[in-house]
Amino acid sequence: MNAEILAIGTELLMGQISNTNAQFITARLSELGLNVHYHTVVGDNADRLKESLDLAFRRSDCVIMTGGLGPTYDDMTKETVAEYFNMPLKMDEAALSQITEYFKSRGREMTPSNAKQALIPEGAVTLYNKFGTAPGVLIEKDGKIAVMMPGPPREMKPMFTEYLIPFFEKKSGVTVKSDFIRIFGMGEAEAEKKIAHLTSSSNPTVAPYVNPGELSLRISARAKTKDEAEALIAPVKKEIYEIFGDLIYGEGLTYSLPQCVLDLLREKKLTFASAESCTGGMIASAITDLSGSSEVFLYGAVTYANSAKVNALGVSPETLEKCGAVSEETVLQMAKGVRLKAGSDIGVSTSGIAGPTGGTPDKPVGTVWIAISTKKYEKAFKLFIPGARDRVRNSAMLHVYDLIRRTVKEDLV
Amino acid sequence: MNAEILAIGTELLMGQISNTNAQFITARLSELGLNVHYHTVVGDNADRLKESLDLAFRRSDCVIMTGGLGPTYDDMTKETVAEYFNMPLKMDEAALSQITEYFKSRGREMTPSNAKQALIPEGAVTLYNKFGTAPGVLIEKDGKIAVMMPGPPREMKPMFTEYLIPFFEKKSGVTVKSDFIRIFGMGEAEAEKKIAHLTSSSNPTVAPYVNPGELSLRISARAKTKDEAEALIAPVKKEIYEIFGDLIYGEGLTYSLPQCVLDLLREKKLTFASAESCTGGMIASAITDLSGSSEVFLYGAVTYANSAKVNALGVSPETLEKCGAVSEETVLQMAKGVRLKAGSDIGVSTSGIAGPTGGTPDKPVGTVWIAISTKKYEKAFKLFIPGARDRVRNSAMLHVYDLIRRTVKEDLV
Numbered sequence: 001m002n003a004e005i006l007a008i009g010t011e012l013l014m015g016q017i018s019n020t021n022a023q024f025i026t027a028r029l030s031e032l033g034l035n036v037h038y039h040t041v042v043g044d045n046a047d048r049l050k051e052s053l054d055l056a057f058r059r060s061d062c063v064i065m066t067g068g069l070g071p072t073y074d075d076m077t078k079e080t081v082a083e084y085f086n087m088p089l090k091m092d093e094a095a096l097s098q099i100t101e102y103f104k105s106r107g108r109e110m111t112p113s114n115a116k117q118a119l120i121p122e123g124a125v126t127l128y129n130k131f132g133t134a135p136g137v138l139i140e141k142d143g144k145i146a147v148m149m150p151g152p153p154r155e156m157k158p159m160f161t162e163y164l165i166p167f168f169e170k171k172s173g174v175t176v177k178s179d180f181i182r183i184f185g186m187g188e189a190e191a192e193k194k195i196a197h198l199t200s201s202s203n204p205t206v207a208p209y210v211n212p213g214e215l216s217l218r219i220s221a222r223a224k225t226k227d228e229a230e231a232l233i234a235p236v237k238k239e240i241y242e243i244f245g246d247l248i249y250g251e252g253l254t255y256s257l258p259q260c261v262l263d264l265l266r267e268k269k270l271t272f273a274s275a276e277s278c279t280g281g282m283i284a285s286a287i288t289d290l291s292g293s294s295e296v297f298l299y300g301a302v303t304y305a306n307s308a309k310v311n312a313l314g315v316s317p318e319t320l321e322k323c324g325a326v327s328e329e330t331v332l333q334m335a336k337g338v339r340l341k342a343g344s345d346i347g348v349s350t351s352g353i354a355g356p357t358g359g360t361p362d363k364p365v366g367t368v369w370i371a372i373s374t375k376k377y378e379k380a381f382k383l384f385i386p387g388a389r390d391r392v393r394n395s396a397m398l399h400v401y402d403l404i405r406r407t408v409k410e411d412l413v
Numbered sequence: 414m415n416a417e418i419l420a421i422g423t424e425l426l427m428g429q430i431s432n433t434n435a436q437f438i439t440a441r442l443s444e445l446g447l448n449v450h451y452h453t454v455v456g457d458n459a460d461r462l463k464e465s466l467d468l469a470f471r472r473s474d475c476v477i478m479t480g481g482l483g484p485t486y487d488d489m490t491k492e493t494v495a496e497y498f499n500m501p502l503k504m505d506e507a508a509l510s511q512i513t514e515y516f517k518s519r520g521r522e523m524t525p526s527n528a529k530q531a532l533i534p535e536g537a538v539t540l541y542n543k544f545g546t547a548p549g550v551l552i553e554k555d556g557k558i559a560v561m562m563p564g565p566p567r568e569m570k571p572m573f574t575e576y577l578i579p580f581f582e583k584k585s586g587v588t589v590k591s592d593f594i595r596i597f598g599m600g601e602a603e604a605e606k607k608i609a610h611l612t613s614s615s616n617p618t619v620a621p622y623v624n625p626g627e628l629s630l631r632i633s634a635r636a637k638t639k640d641e642a643e644a645l646i647a648p649v650k651k652e653i654y655e656i657f658g659d660l661i662y663g664e665g666l667t668y669s670l671p672q673c674v675l676d677l678l679r680e681k682k683l684t685f686a687s688a689e690s691c692t693g694g695m696i697a698s699a700i701t702d703l704s705g706s707s708e709v710f711l712y713g714a715v716t717y718a719n720s721a722k723v724n725a726l727g728v729s730p731e732t733l734e735k736c737g738a739v740s741e742e743t744v745l746q747m748a749k750g751v752r753l754k755a756g757s758d759i760g761v762s763t764s765g766i767a768g769p770t771g772g773t774p775d776k777p778v779g780t781v782w783i784a785i786s787t788k789k790y791e792k793a794f795k796l797f798i799p800g801a802r803d804r805v806r807n808s809a810m811l812h813v814y815d816l817i818r819r820t821v822k823e824d825l826v
Contacts, residue, residue: 013449015440016622020431022454027428036426037461039454041435048450055468209429274715280701281694284715288693291769291802299721302687302697302713304706308755312712312725342721356704386519388567389704 001172002060003034006052008068008077009151010043021066021156028160032168033176033222034062044074053084057144064164067151069134071113077148078119078137085141087121095126095135102133127163131155138163145171177229178220179237180209180253182260183244184402191215194243204232206240213395214257249405257401258286264408265296265346272404273299273342275313275334277325278352278368280304282397299342303334313337326351326363328371328380335373335380345413347373348400352383354392368396372403377412414585415473416447419465421481421490422564423456434479434569441573444589445581446635447475457487466497470557477577480564482547484526490561491532491550498554500534508539508548515546540576544568551576558584590642591633592650593622593666595673596657597815604628607656617645619653626808627670662818670814671699677821678709678759685817686712686755688726688747690738691765691781693717695810712755716747726750739764739776741784741793748786748793758826760786761813765796767805781809785816790825 005022012019022039029036038059042052049068056063068077082089096118103110117134120126127136127147132155139146147164149156169175183191188208192199195217198206204221217240221232241248250260265272274283274297284300287293301312306325309315314337315330323329331349339347352368359365366387371380381403385395407413418435425432435452442449451472455465462481469476481490495502509531516523530547533539540549540560545568552559560577562569582588596604601621605612608630611619617634630653634645654661663673678685687696687710697713700706714725719738722728727750728743736742744762752760765781772778779800784793794816798808820826 012436013439013452014443014620015436015438016620018431018433018436019452023425023428023431025428026426030427037456037458038465039426039432039452041452043450045450052451207427273721276697278701280706281697281699281713281715284689284694285698286694288691288715288717289803289806293693294717297715298718299725300694300713300715300717301725302694302701302710302715304701304713305711305755308686308712311754311756312714341724342718343724390702393702 001034001062003029003036003062003064004056004060005036005039006056006063006065007039007041007151008044008049008065009041010074012041012067013043021151021153024153024157025064025066025160028165029064029168031176031178031220032165033172033174034168044068044076046076046080049077049080050084053081061143062145062147064147064149066149066156069117069136069148069150071111071117071133078121081137081139081146081148082121085121085139085146087123087139087141089119090122092118092120092126092135095120095128098128098135099133127159129155129159131158136163138167174222174224175226175229176220176222177226177233178218179233180251180255181217181219181237181240181244181248182250182252182255182257183215183217183247184213184249184257184398185247186215186244188215191217191244195240198236198239201236204236206236213391213398216253246406246409249402256286257398257405259290261401261404262287262290262293262296264405266292268408268413270346270408270413271296271298271342271344272346272348273297273301273338273344274400275301275303275338275347275349277303277309277334277350278354279350279393279397279400282393283348283350283400286397286401298344299338301338301341309334313341324363326353326367326369328369328382331369331371331380332373332378335371336378339373345374346404346407348404350396350400352392352396354389356389366392368392368399370396370400370403372407374407374413377407414447414475416442416449416475416477417469417473418449418452419469419476419478420452420454420564421457421462421478422454423458423487425454425480426456434564434566437566437570438477438479438573441578442477442581444591444633445578446585446587446589447581457481457489459489459493462490462493463497466494474556475558475560477560477562479562479569482530482549482561482563484524484530484546491534494550494552494559494561495534498534498552498559500536500552500554502532503535505531505533505539505548508533508541511541511548512546540572542568542572544571549576551580587635587637588639588642589633589635590639590646591631592646593664593668594630594632594650594653594657594661595663595665595668595670596628596630596660597626597662597670597811598660599628599657601628604630604657608653611649611652614649617649619649626804626811629666659819659822662815669699670811670818672703674814674817675700675703675706675709677818679705681821681826683759683821683826684709684711684755684757685759685761686710686714686751686757687813688714688716688751688760688762690716690722690747690763691767692763692806692810692813695806696761696763696813699810699814711757712751714751714754722747726754737776739766739780739782741782741795744782744784744793745786745791748784749791752786758787759817759820761817763809763813765805765809767802769802779805781805781812783809783813783816785820787820787826790820
């Protein structure tokens with residue numbers, strides 16, 4: 001089945017907001033085995049919306065629309081689509097009482113234009129909105145499928161998950177299973193070369209996904225049943241594990257390295273602490289972004305100034321004087337210092353030149369030292385990360401998490 | 414002049430990335446007085462790209478394309494557009510030597526497919542790329558304007574600013590001047606009410622821009638000259654300053670609160686240190702993201718565990734026992750503790766319940782205490798921030814920066 005995404009809203013064309021809905025929907029649709037060939041954004045203009053809808057249905061069986069379901073005069077998606085399908089609008093009493101309840105529970109007054117939101121094309125399916133006032137609509141008519149959903153992502157996403165995922169699974173009669181294999185420590189180009197012979201297959205498909213500083217390989221198979229799809233995936237997955245070995249840290253579309261470290265440390269009942277210079281709090285921020293991090297993360301020191309390296313971590317002033325802040329000796333003392341200070345099992349540290357200024361011929365921008373310290377092991381590594389400040393910082397942060405993972409895996413804690 | 418944006422890339426249709434380029438470009442084009450009626454996303458497919466291009470030029474005078482200029486086989490934007498305009502591709506020696514230099518300076522080997530990136534349609538203008546290997550292209554032919562730019566935003570944005578803003582200003586014969594007034598501490602709905610009488614004007618236009626947790630008001634005027642545009646903006650700006658007073662912390666599209674604090678502390682030669690619990694390193698990370706932060710930011714402690722609050726900051730175990738970690742007493746001790754530890758002029762702190770778990774009837778999720786400590790002043794504030802974990806953390810972080818700003822402005826350091 002071919003599908004398109006059509007977003008409606010002048011605020012998108014003015015650049016006030018970005019069409020992040022399209023990314024969410026298109027990712028889900030391609031997981032479900034639908035081919036999405038186009039995304040379109042059009043303003044709150046009935047003529048252009050109608051033309052776009054017409055064009056979309058000439059190219060595709062299914063059009064997923066977002067936006068233009070609000071209570072104001074501008075919002076005309078439902079009216080335009082109902083006219084396109086020649087379906088009169090009719091009050092949906094259940095939707096109306098849900099909207100009434102929405103306002104009541106918030107102590108706000110409901111306006112007549114909000115009642116208008118409960119009008120649904122006759123014969124369509126109402127997609128009730130648990131997080132806002134505009135219900136969504138699903139129309140199946142003349143071999144066409146049209147979906148309308150509200151624009152705010154916090155309303156659209158749960159609606160899509162609740163109603164449309166089961167709908168399309170049933171529709172396509174296929175089960176799509178996708179596995180994401182997460183890799184750290186190899187560039188996209190090199191990884192692509194290594195899996196070139198796998199990416200030409202059409203079922204399962206193998207494709208790289210690049211996240212900043214990380215890489216995922218998506219293996220996606222379609223079959224009548226989940227078991228059959230899994231059977232198609234298994235041998236390819238085995239081969240990918242053989243190719244990448246311990247560069248693979250886990251599986252799952254959103255399974256990040258910090259999450260992997262959180263899980264690993266929880267399982268082993270280990271704790272860590274961080275001493276950051278160039279990453280400036282990103283190591284701490286990445287782990288504390290995850291629920292449950294308080295079990296494994298005890299303390300983070302952001303020691304930007306040399307005085308803080310001395311006072312908070314016990315780095316020796318002589319070392320700083322002799323070797324400099326960006327040096328093997330300094331990061332080793334930082335890692336050990338923060339471990340002892342926090343009473344954690346593991347201490348990690350960073351010190352480097354994130355740029356754009358501060359580089360020297362000896363230590364150019366992108367030079368980063370990282371270190372780890374445990375009771376029985378300590379080691380520092382020198383990285384060179386080309387690129388802009390945020391890239392240097394982000395990559396250094398991920399390298400530290402990979403270092404924790406490897407150290408724990410190798411039983412060096 | 415009517416314009417459209419056409420983004421090319423299968424990764425957009427698969428949902429790997431979001432089309433944030435469209436937001437940037439469409440905002441700039443509408444500032445420049447162009448009408449943008451459509452955004453389209455199409456995959457790396459020559460036929461569909463050609464059809465989309467054809468359709469776009471039937472509707473609009475100008476098509477701005479992003480993506481598909483890479484070195485691989487998939488990347489076919491330039492070839493397709495050159496064919497559409499019947500312009501043969503020709504090697505641009507200046508672009509070629511820029512690409513060669515790009516690889517050389519990074520110590521990486523250049524492949525023959527990278528040389529292909531320097532092929533430019535004959536008669537077109539090359540838009541040299543300072544941040545990557547793919548040059549952009551500007552074509553004016555048969556009354557049509559076609560622009561191709563690379564997909565990565567860090568390459569596209571500077572290219573757009575350097576080449577296309579002056580190009581379209583000249584084209585449209587108008588100068589557009591926009592000022593952004595940055596506000597912290599008032600919600601969008603309330604701010605909109607206060608400026609309702611200003612937003613109906615068509616020149617200058619006034620529109621709110623919402624960043625996570627912050628608000629900008631954009632005043633944009635069109636005129637023949639820059640001076641005339643500024644004269645249109647001046648009285649409106651004055652009125653906005655009267656309305657919002659000290660909620661305004663600065664001006665500029667990208668002028669963030671942490672940047673404002675960095676500038677302010679540099680000017681006053683003051684330093685600060687942070688002790689974070691619920692924000693978990695975001696305060697440190699936000700300031701160290703900015704070049705020059707080492708002058709003002711001495712030390713950040715991320716004290717997630719109570720033991721770290723005691724050991725690293727000197728918070729009294731009795732206070733933690735009696736009042737809890739999320740309390741006025743604890744944040745005050747944290748702020749003072751980190752200030753003394755770092756030897757900085759200012760200490761700030763956070764402790765709260767970011768969720769999704771950890772809430773109690775007394776201290777529901779979203780309860781955050783923040784505090785500031787200087788030699789002559791200390792004070793704690795209780796916030797309640799409804800929403801998801803990232804929202805709570807981000808908003809608490811911004812409140813801390815606003816607290817620093819106000820404290821310095823009121824001469825309490």
